Amino acid sequence: MSETFTKSMARNIFYGGAVFFFLLFLALTFDTVQSVPKRSHSEGVTDSVIRGKHIWETRDCIGCHTLLGEGAYFAPELGNVYKRRGGEFIKAWIRAQPTGAPGRRQMPQFNLTDQQLDDLVNFLKWTSEINTTRNWPPNIEG
Amino acid sequence: MQYKSQAVAKPYFIAAIGLFVGQILFGLIMGYQYVVGDFLFPAIPFNVARMVHTNLLIVWILFGFMGAAYYLIPEEAETELFSPKLAWIMFWIFLVAGALTIVGYLAVPYATLAKMTGNDILATMGREFLEQPLPTKVGIVIVALAFLFNISMTVLKGRKTSISLVLLLGLWGLAIFFLFSFYNPSNLVMDKYFWWWTVHLWVEGVWELILGAMLAFVLIKITGVDREVIEKWLYIIIAMTLITGIIGTGHHYFWIGTPEYWQWFGSVFSALEPIPFFMMTVFAFNMVNRRRREHPNKAATLWALGTSVMAFLGAGVWGFLHTLSPVNFYTHGTQITAAHGHLSFYGAYAMVNLTMISYAMPMLRGRSANSGSAQIMEMWSFWLMTVSMVFITLFLTAAGILQIWLQRMGTTPLGFMAAQDQVMLFYWLREITGFVFLIGLVLYIWSFFCKKGTAQAAA
Amino acid sequence: MINNTSTSHEIHATPPGDLAIWFFIFAELLAFGVFFVAYAFARAHNVALFDESQQHLNRTSGAINTLVLITSSYFMVRAVAAIKQGLSRECARWIAAAIGMGGVFLVIKLFEFHAKFSAGISLSTNTFYMFYLSLTIFHFMHVILGMVILAAVMLKARGGGYSAENHTGVETGASYWHMVDLLWIILFPLVYVIH
Amino acid sequence: MDTPHKPHFIRPCTFIWLALMLLTGSTYAIGEAGLGGLAIMLIVLGTAALKVQMVANYFMGLRRTRWLWRGIVLGWLLLVTGLITIAYLTTVK
Numbered sequence: 004m005s006e007t008f009t010k011s012m013a014r015n016i017f018y019g020g021a022v023f024f025f026l027l028f029l030a031l032t033f034d035t036v037q038s039v040p041k042r043s044h045s046e047g048v049t050d051s052v053i054r055g056k057h058i059w060e061t062r063d064c065i066g067c068h069t070l071l072g073e074g075a076y077f078a079p080e081l082g083n084v085y086k087r088r089g090g091e092f093i094k095a096w097i098r099a100q101p102t103g104a105p106g107r108r109q110m111p112q113f114n115l116t117d118q119q120l121d122d123l124v125n126f127l128k129w130t131s132e133i134n135t136t137r138n139w140p141p142n143i144e145g
Numbered sequence: 146m147q148y149k150s151q152a153v154a155k156p157y158f159i160a161a162i163g164l165f166v167g168q169i170l171f172g173l174i175m176g177y178q179y180v181v182g183d184f185l186f187p188a189i190p191f192n193v194a195r196m197v198h199t200n201l202l203i204v205w206i207l208f209g210f211m212g213a214a215y216y217l218i219p220e221e222a223e224t225e226l227f228s229p230k231l232a233w234i235m236f237w238i239f240l241v242a243g244a245l246t247i248v249g250y251l252a253v254p255y256a257t258l259a260k261m262t263g264n265d266i267l268a269t270m271g272r273e274f275l276e277q278p279l280p281t282k283v284g285i286v287i288v289a290l291a292f293l294f295n296i297s298m299t300v301l302k303g304r305k306t307s308i309s310l311v312l313l314l315g316l317w318g319l320a321i322f323f324l325f326s327f328y329n330p331s332n333l334v335m336d337k338y339f340w341w342w343t344v345h346l347w348v349e350g351v352w353e354l355i356l357g358a359m360l361a362f363v364l365i366k367i368t369g370v371d372r373e374v375i376e377k378w379l380y381i382i383i384a385m386t387l388i389t390g391i392i393g394t395g396h397h398y399f400w401i402g403t404p405e406y407w408q409w410f411g412s413v414f415s416a417l418e419p420i421p422f423f424m425m426t427v428f429a430f431n432m433v434n435r436r437r438r439e440h441p442n443k444a445a446t447l448w449a450l451g452t453s454v455m456a457f458l459g460a461g462v463w464g465f466l467h468t469l470s471p472v473n474f475y476t477h478g479t480q481i482t483a484a485h486g487h488l489s490f491y492g493a494y495a496m497v498n499l500t501m502i503s504y505a506m507p508m509l510r511g512r513s514a515n516s517g518s519a520q521i522m523e524m525w526s527f528w529l530m531t532v533s534m535v536f537i538t539l540f541l542t543a544a545g546i547l548q549i550w551l552q553r554m555g556t557t558p559l560g561f562m563a564a565q566d567q568v569m570l571f572y573w574l575r576e577i578t579g580f581v582f583l584i585g586l587v588l589y590i591w592s593f594f595c596k597k598g599t600a601q602a603a604a
Numbered sequence: 605m606i607n608n609t610s611t612s613h614e615i616h617a618t619p620p621g622d623l624a625i626w627f628f629i630f631a632e633l634l635a636f637g638v639f640f641v642a643y644a645f646a647r648a649h650n651v652a653l654f655d656e657s658q659q660h661l662n663r664t665s666g667a668i669n670t671l672v673l674i675t676s677s678y679f680m681v682r683a684v685a686a687i688k689q690g691l692s693r694e695c696a697r698w699i700a701a702a703i704g705m706g707g708v709f710l711v712i713k714l715f716e717f718h719a720k721f722s723a724g725i726s727l728s729t730n731t732f733y734m735f736y737l738s739l740t741i742f743h744f745m746h747v748i749l750g751m752v753i754l755a756a757v758m759l760k761a762r763g764g765g766y767s768a769e770n771h772t773g774v775e776t777g778a779s780y781w782h783m784v785d786l787l788w789i790i791l792f793p794l795v796y797v798i799h
Numbered sequence: 800m801d802t803p804h805k806p807h808f809i810r811p812c813t814f815i816w817l818a819l820m821l822l823t824g825s826t827y828a829i830g831e832a833g834l835g836g837l838a839i840m841l842i843v844l845g846t847a848a849l850k851v852q853m854v855a856n857y858f859m860g861l862r863r864t865r866w867l868w869r870g871i872v873l874g875w876l877l878l879v880t881g882l883i884t885i886a887y888l889t890t891v892k
Contacts, residue, residue: 007772008623010307010373013380016628021387023749027742028391031410034727035338035403043334043402053331060271060329061259066192071401072478073337074273077179077191079561080478101186108182108562111190113256130333136408139400141475141553144560381627388631406727406734409646413638417631619868620860630871637879644886651890655835667827671820674854678816681858685812775860782859789850792823793843794883797830 042134054119055126062113069145071135077108080145085131087143090124097123146508148219150226155509156236157212158502162590164205164243165495169583171198176576180569189251196250196276202490203274204243207285209498210319210355211239211292214312216505217362218296222303227295235291242284246277268329272340275326282326289320307376308365311383312358318351334402341397348494349390349418349460356456356497357383357425363449363504364429368436378428385421393418396468400477408470415468419461422453429453442507442514444523448500451531455492463488463538475553480545480568488538491530499589506593519595522588529585536578544571620684621776629783632746636787639742640794643735650731655799657732662719665712666796670788672712673747676705677785680754680778683761690768692761699758699774702781706751713744736795743787750784753777815857822846837891841884848880 039045059065064081065074071082084093097120101109115123146152175194178184185194219226226232249258255271262278264270269279277285293316300309325342361379365372395411429450440446463485467476476482503523507515514520552564559567619626647654683698720737727734757777760766766774826846829839855872856862862869 007618007621008377009772010377010380012622012624012776013377013384014307016624017380017384017387019749019753020384020628021391023745024388024391027745028394030741031392031395031406032338035398035407036335038404038726038728039332039334039338039402042404043332045332048332056331056333056336057268060268061256061264063192063196063255063271063276065271065273066195066276067190069478070333071337073401074478075192075195076478076480076483077175077195103183106181106183108178109186109190111187111254133334133402135400135402136405137400137474139474139477142558144552144558144564145478377624381624384628385631388628388635404728405731406738409639409642409734409738413635413642416638417634420631420634614863616864619864626868630875633872633875637875640879641882641886644883648886648889663827663830667823667830670823670826674816674819674823677854677858678812681812681816684860685810779859782854785858786851786854789819789854790847790879793826793830793847797826798840798843798887799835 044129044132044134047129047132049125049129051122051125052129055122055124055129058115058119058123059126067110070130071133072140078110080140081127081130082133082135083131083140083143083145085124085128087145090128093124093127094120146511148225150229150232151216151219152509153226153229153232153236154212154216154505156233157208157215158506158509160236160240161205161208161212161498162502164201164208166586166590167247168198168201168205169579169586171195171201173576173579173583176572176579179572180576193250193255196255197247199274200246200250200276202495204239206494206498208239209494209501210316210359211235213355213359213498213501213505214292214296214316216501216509217312217359218299218309219303221306221309221362222300224299224303227298227302231291231295235288235295238284239288242281242288246281249278250276267327269327272326272329272336274344275340285323286320289316289323293317293320306372307379308358308361311354311361311379315351315354315358318354319347322346322351337401338398338403341394345394345397346391348489349393350387352494353386353390353421354383356452356493357386359497359501360425360429360449360452363445363500364432366504367440367442367446367449368432369438369440370432370435375432378424382421382424382428385424386418389414389417389420396470396473399470399473412469416465418468419457419465422457422461426453426457440514442504442520444515444520444527445500445504447524447527448496448503451527452492452496452500455488455496455531455534457492458535459485459488459490459492459538463542466542475549476545479548479553480541481549482545484538484541484545487541488534491534496531515592516595519592522592522595526585526589526592529588530582533578533581533585537575537582540571540575540578544568544575547571619779621779622772625776625780629779632783632787636739636742636791639735639739640790643739643794646731646735653730654732657730657736658796658799661736661796662716663796665716666792669709669712670792672705672709673785673788676702676709677782679705680781684771684774684778687761687766687771687774688768692764692766695766695774696758696762699754699761699777703751703754703758706747706754706781709747710744710751713740713747717741717744739791739795743784743791746784746787750777750781753780812857815853819850819853822850837887840887844880844883848876851876 059070064070067075067078069076069080069082072080088096097110097113097115100112103109171194174185174189175191175198178186178191178194215226215232249262253261255276258278259265259270262270262280264279267279269282270276275282293313296316297313300313322343325339328339330336330339357379361375364370365375391414392410393415395407396415398407398411430453433446433450467473467481467485507513515523547568548564551559551567552561679698679702683695683702686698687695717740720733725733725737727737754777757773760773826843829843852873855876856869859872861872
């Protein structure tokens with residue numbers, strides 16, 4: 004028997020393997036979607052939190068900060084900032100930007116209203132309560 | 146060049162290189178902001194520069210993919226492109242839309258841009274890499290569909306080779322998974338979960354099919370190895386890619402509030418993700434060693450081999466470094482991620498586009514290869530860019546390790562900014578290396594204008 | 605060595621079937637292998653939980669399923685032997701028997717899953733059940749995939765698509781099916797018995 | 800290419816099948832008896848390894864191929880069972 008290694012079999016394995024593992028991925032996704040509400044306390048996603056997420060997005064915060072470790076690595080992690088600093092500090096900090104300290108990294112002034120600041124803080128508070136595995140990040144510094 | 150309509154690839158390649166230059170310039174701005182924080186503030190805040198840097202990367206790589214498809218598909222299908230005119234129209238739409246988006250980022254505050262472009266109707270903006278305003282996102286879908294229609298029709302009326310089927314599959318996947326960028330649930334965990342369906346299933350899924358098809362095409366052309374052999378290895382490699390890469394998405398689901406089993410699924414499958422990249426390296430070198438012809442375009446051969454090696458290093462090795470969840474617990478969201486991102490994007494997707502351009506551009510300009518001196522210049526640019534990118538990666542890795550040590554280990558961790566101050570040296574080194582990269586890129590562009598002299602006649 | 609499942613005693617350069625399937629088989633062995641080892645180390649971190657939870661598994665159905673898969677594998681050996689003598693019909697019948705045993709496996713496994721799910725057990729119950737369900741569902745899907753492959757081979761065999769000279773397809777399907785069996789042979793003692 | 804094929808009352812692969820069935824039975828019996836501990840664990844794992852080799856060499860037909868292929872499966876088996884054993888040993892004081 005000579006060596007057999009055919010293109011059609013290689014192709015079948017590609018298609019079969021891709022479909023197979025995508026189905027497995029869908030099955031796992033199904034389970035994940037079922038369990039996310041509990042792990043993330045989705046009952047806490049109030050209108051204010053939703054508005055806060057919108058503020059977070061439209062100011063492109065992710066362009067400097069990380070949130071649960073995803074984003075840019077130029078500025079501190081904010082997934083746990085509520086636990087690290089508290090709501091009042093966050094609001095005061097955002098109002099005080101930019102610091103203007105020469106040579107230091109600067110955060111823009113976004114001119115947020117009190118309502119918007121409260122919404123953003125509520126979003127960050129809810130985010131800090133998401134049940135992440137092993138309570139990531141490793142410590143309060145993020 | 147065998148078919149007249151392949152010529153539409155040329156503007157796509159030129160645009161790709163032009164945007165690549167823009168990407169690098171903004172990268173240098175950001176690199177400088179890492180060391181001198183208030184550089185260009187408030188004119189170009191870091192988040193804007195980063196948006197421009199990453200979006201230009203995506204757009205130029207898409208231009209490269211489209212150009213590659215317009216060049217490759219007619220030759221594989223052995224027929225003229227279905228509609229060169231449509232390809233030209235889409236070129237201008239995509240270029241203008243891309244340019245307007247970048248101008249929008251730079252000219253108005255992001256929140257204003259969001260308001261202007263209807264983000265309140267369907268909020269999709271402000272998520273990493275998917276920052277584009279709604280009209281741009283819709284435009285990408287339209288351009289992608291018109292493009293897919295064009296090349297699919299070409300394949301349908303011509304010869305259907307495995308390479309063009311794989312390429313088509315990759316490009317269709319690209320368009321389909323982009324649709325998840327329109328889905329933005331209000332629950333952040335769900336948002337992040339499906340955000341990866343675009344991002345991960347692109348770069349560690351369907352883009353690898355495109356990469357494999359492009360590399361296989363160039364290898365067939367420059368080595369003259371039997372198509373059957375190359376195509377069956379292509380299938381095996383991309384099969385491994387999807388077998389490991391689809392569930393490998395789990396390595397992004399470690400710490401974002403998703404169930405704990407992803408620790409295991411993500412770690413196990415993504416640990417196997419280097420295998421297809423390793424196979425690709427072995428495959429590329431094997432084919433070149435078994436070559437049946439001496440193609441005059443030595444530079445393209447160098448790029449093809451370089452892609453296979455650097456993709457393995459950047460995506461395979463640097464990915465594996467931090468993909469196991471006990472390691473990722475510490476490295477997640479640090480400069481380690483940035484290091485991996487740079488080497489893998491350059492090694493896999495930037496380089497495969499440059500490979501394709503290196504092979505196809507001389508053909509599009511009526512010769513089978515550039516003159517010896519132009520090729521030597523191009524090879525210099527290869528080494529300058531590649532070596533400097535390796536060093537950028539090494540410096541960022543060092544910065545990341547130090548950052549983790551200071552900020553995440555030990556009993557008295559430093560705050561984020563205090564830790565950043567401690568790793569400043571590596572950011573300086575990275576920025577200097579970035580300029581070397583820019584020199585390599587300038588040299589690369591210069592090689593196109595090098596005197597024709599002894600250019601090889603068209604094949 | 606008495607050998608009547610093959611027509612010759614020569615040493616082959618490549619394993620039976622299309623070499624392409626062997627890339628797939630080795631990738632699967634690797635993935636399962638890592639999972640098995642991960643199970644063992646996860647258990648080492650939490651012996652009490654694993655040993656306690658293991659008590660609630662249905663060892664009898666696991667053992668019966670082992671016998672079922674081994675027998676199914678054996679039928680595939682007979683199918684390959686048949687086609688090597690050019691007996692297409694007989695080959696197709698053996699494959700049908702192998703698929704049938706695969707079906708028996710699935711039914712028994714479904715009863716087992718049903719019992720667990722109706723007891724409220726899920727992937728997130730604890731680490732042991734995470735592994736138990738992940739490994740067995742992952743394997744379960746492989747059984748289905750194997751049956752699909754065997755069904756395709758059977759249809760072609762029934763239509764006379766293979767012969768004594770050309771039967772790579774049968775060997776390819778058989779090789780994959782044996783792998784599914786082989787994995788269960790480790791999975792059963794590891795998850796159901798060893799404590 | 801057909802060599803004349805001698806009729807046997809029972810085929811070798813049938814012996815292998817019977818052996819596999821019996822070994823499964825023994826593993827099941829150990830499980831039902833509730834036996835545990837290092838020695839039992841080694842016996843059960845060894846039985847599984849033996850069965851894997853039987854399947855690989857006789858059912859899959861690797862015994863008639865180059866050592867490379869048998870080596871890959873055997874190497875995989877030794878690695879996996881070896882690591883499982885090491886993991887088990889870390890729990891035995």
